[in-house]
Amino acid sequence: MKKSIFAPRENIYQVEEGELLSPKFDQKGLIPCIITDYSSKEVLMHAYMNTESLEKTIKSGQGHYWSRSRKKLWKKGSSSGMIHKVKEILIDDDQDAVWLKVEVQGLGASCHVGYKSCFYRAVSKGNKSSTKLKFLEKEKVFDPKIVYAGETNPTQV
């Protein structure tokens, strides 16, 4: 059996104050991952990783995630060329969330809908009976019908 690069979780002190990486994967074997742009610091994506994708990301320096809709390891950019070149990897206090700071290669967009960031809409605030979304990005960077031709949309209703 291949030795894991992750340390076992022993106690709260070790997890919070220690220098060993002991990530906590949930019941489905996944850990959430925040991806931000290294230069602009904007959040680009929220994704999930399993042990294999986190290990591949650490070893290769390229963002690997777990596609919940396709149920498979997902090297970001393998279809589109928009690879996530990882500049920094951070882990949170209880080690159940990962943060990657990346440079996006190719056309520089990360959202399968065609926008730079997946977070292209803002929610109106206030004590109202309904909420409206406002588009923050005016134009798509690419046309997903061309870049992802023949692939199934990962969004699930």
Add this chain to the structure above:
Amino acid sequence: MKKSIFAPRENIYQVEEGELLSPKFDQKGLIPCIITDYSSKEVLMHAYMNTESLEKTIKSGQGHYWSRSRKKLWKKGSSSGMIHKVKEILIDDDQDAVWLKVEVQGLGASCHVGYKSCFYRAVSKGNKSSTKLKFLEKEKVFDPKIVYAGETNPTQV
């Protein structure tokens, strides 16, 4: 029955390209939430929300989350005074992740361990047999033993 401020999820086009907020909560009724500092743009926390916490956050402009360890609605700062004043709320393409940009009140820290950000450690990269964590914040902003005196640590091993 109180009317929800969220719209039903009808189809992929409405979810991705529409102007209605139709968040997707998972099987546990939760949606992940990224919290960043409005000024520095650093990621402060990764949390979860249920329908009530998202609705309260939108209506009050203060960050409300769901504490998975305490199994209850959690208004951030109710013990510590370090309220999350929400400047902007964003939703992602398939509406299954929320991003809050906040100003942290009080001592200005968001991590229960005492640091400004929960992401106070970086993971070493490269093809090695083990990984080491490097502390990015040298000093804690507050002493959790004082600020959270008598409360149980939310970290679960």
